[in-house]
Amino acid sequence: MKIVVMLTCHNRKAKTINCINGLSLNEAETSFIVVDDGSNDGTVEALESMRDVTVIRGSGNLFYSGGMRKAMEYARANTEAEFYVLANDDVIFEEGILDKLSVLDRSKVYVGAMRDQKGNCSYGGIKYYSGIHYNTVTPDSSDRSCDTFNANFVVVPSDIFRSVPIMDEHYIHSLGDFDYGLSIKKVGYQIEVLEQYAGICDNNSALGTWNDKTLSVRDRIRLKESVKGAPFKPWFYFLKKNFGLGYALIYSITPYIKIWLGR
Numbered sequence: 216m217k218i219v220v221m222l223t224c225h226n227r228k229a230k231t232i233n234c235i236n237g238l239s240l241n242e243a244e245t246s247f248i249v250v251d252d253g254s255n256d257g258t259v260e261a262l263e264s265m266r267d268v269t270v271i272r273g274s275g276n277l278f279y280s281g282g283m284r285k286a287m288e289y290a291r292a293n294t295e296a297e298f299y300v301l302a303n304d305d306v307i308f309e310e311g312i313l314d315k316l317s318v319l320d321r322s323k324v325y326v327g328a329m330r331d332q333k334g335n336c337s338y339g340g341i342k343y344y345s346g347i348h349y350n351t352v353t354p355d356s357s358d359r360s361c362d363t364f365n366a367n368f369v370v371v372p373s374d375i376f377r378s379v380p381i382m383d384e385h386y387i388h389s390l391g392d393f394d395y396g397l398s399i400k401k402v403g404y405q406i407e408v409l410e411q412y413a414g415i416c417d418n419n420s421a422l423g424t425w426n427d428k429t430l431s432v433r434d435r436i437r438l439k440e441s442v443k444g445a446p447f448k449p450w451f452y453f454l455k456k457n458f459g460l461g462y463a464l465i466y467s468i469t470p471y472i473k474i475w476l477g478r
Contacts, residue, residue, distance in 0.1 A: 216243045216317050217296040223250040223282025224304050225275075228258040234304040235268065241313040248290055250282035278442055280382050280391025283366075287381040297321075299376040301369040301392070308368070308414040315409075316370055323405045324375060324396075326361065327368030327413025328353050337418045338365040340408040341393065347458055347466055352408045359408040363396025368413040375404055383456075388442050390453045397457050425470075428477060435474045445470060 220238055224231040235247055246267040251259045253275025262270045271285050283301065290299060298316050302308075306329065319325055328339035340352030340361030352361040369392075379399050382391040400406055421427050425439035438444050447467060454463035 216298070218243050218245045218298045218300060218313055218316065219248060219290050219294050219296040220245060220300045220302050220313075221248045221283065221286035221290055222302045222304050223252060223273075223277065223279060223286060224254065224258060225252045226254045226256045226258065227304065228254070228256050228261055231258055231304040232261055232265075234302065234306060234308070235262075235265065237308045237310075238302070238313060239267075241311055243313045243316070245313060246294070246296075248286045248294075250277065250285045252277045252282050278388035280386040280388055283391060284382045284384065291377060291381070295373075297373055299371045299373065301366040301371070303367045303416065306367050306414040306416045309412065312368070312413050315411075319370065319372075321372040321374070323407050324372070324399055325370040326352075326364040326406060326408045327370070328408055329365075329367050329414055329416040330412045331417045332415065336412075337416055338367050340364050340406065341396070346462060347454065354408060354410055354412055356408065359410070361396075361406050361408060362400050363393050364406065366392035366395070367416055369396075370409075371399075375399065378402070379404070385452045386449050389445065390449055394453055394457065425474070432474055436471070439470060439474070 239245060248269045248271065249262055250271045250273055251262065252273035259270060259272065262268050271289060273282055273285065277285060312327065326340045329337045331337040336351060336353040340359070341349045341363045342352050342361045343349045352359055379402055382395045386394060396406060425435045425444045427435065440446050451463050451467040454466055
């Protein structure tokens with residue numbers, strides 16, 4: 216069984232190397248495509264010394280979605296595998312997780328949910344209800360089907376990987392994985408959360424982000440419009456593409472109302 220794992224990284228050498236080493240402890244034939252987006256902490260040199268790792272150097276302006284697009288483009292043009300895996304390098308993966316892929320239904324996409332250090336679900340599948348509102352789908356959910364995902368660990372069988380467009384170029388950092396999952400679902404493929412957690416990954420803290428209620432309105436808006444925030448243009452595009460113009464007109468404005476109200 217051949218598996219290609221794709222990820223992007225920037226200046227967190229130890230986490231990136233530990234992630235790859237953890238996923239290498241499997242019997243499956245695994246190779247890695249890593250987009251390093253301008254690291255200067257020795258990550259590139261360490262990666263280039265590892266076996267079965269292809270390193271693509273970025274300029275420092277790719278961020279998450281841009282880096283994953285580069286990895287996906289390279290994988291489609293240069294590799295053949297039974298499964299393609301989208302992964303994040305800040306995950307501590309369960310030992311042998313890749314060996315469990317051989318029994319999966321290859322007509323579906325699978326999401327590996329994450330636990331935090333306390334054992335609570337931190338990331339998983341996404342199931343929408345009532346417009347853009349959604350619940351997180353976990354391995355314990357009675358119905359593990361979902362509409363999209365956080366791409367901490369997503370398993371895409373080869374036929375699906377090659378038939379669905381890669382992450383949309385309109386996204387620089389966030390939303391690329393959500394949009395990619397929705398594109399998979401729209402084509403008609405099922406997405407399902409795995410029966411077990413795939414690894415440990417804590418939720419990102421709201422401190423210092425546009426969701427930090429202790430910051431001033433001005434600072435929160437500045438952070439929201441930054442690349443790593445929720446800038447207006449890609450958010451409006453995401454809403455219009457996946458939910459329609461009406462939702463885009465309404466919900467592209469609500470984050471600003473939330474900030475002004477101190478929520």
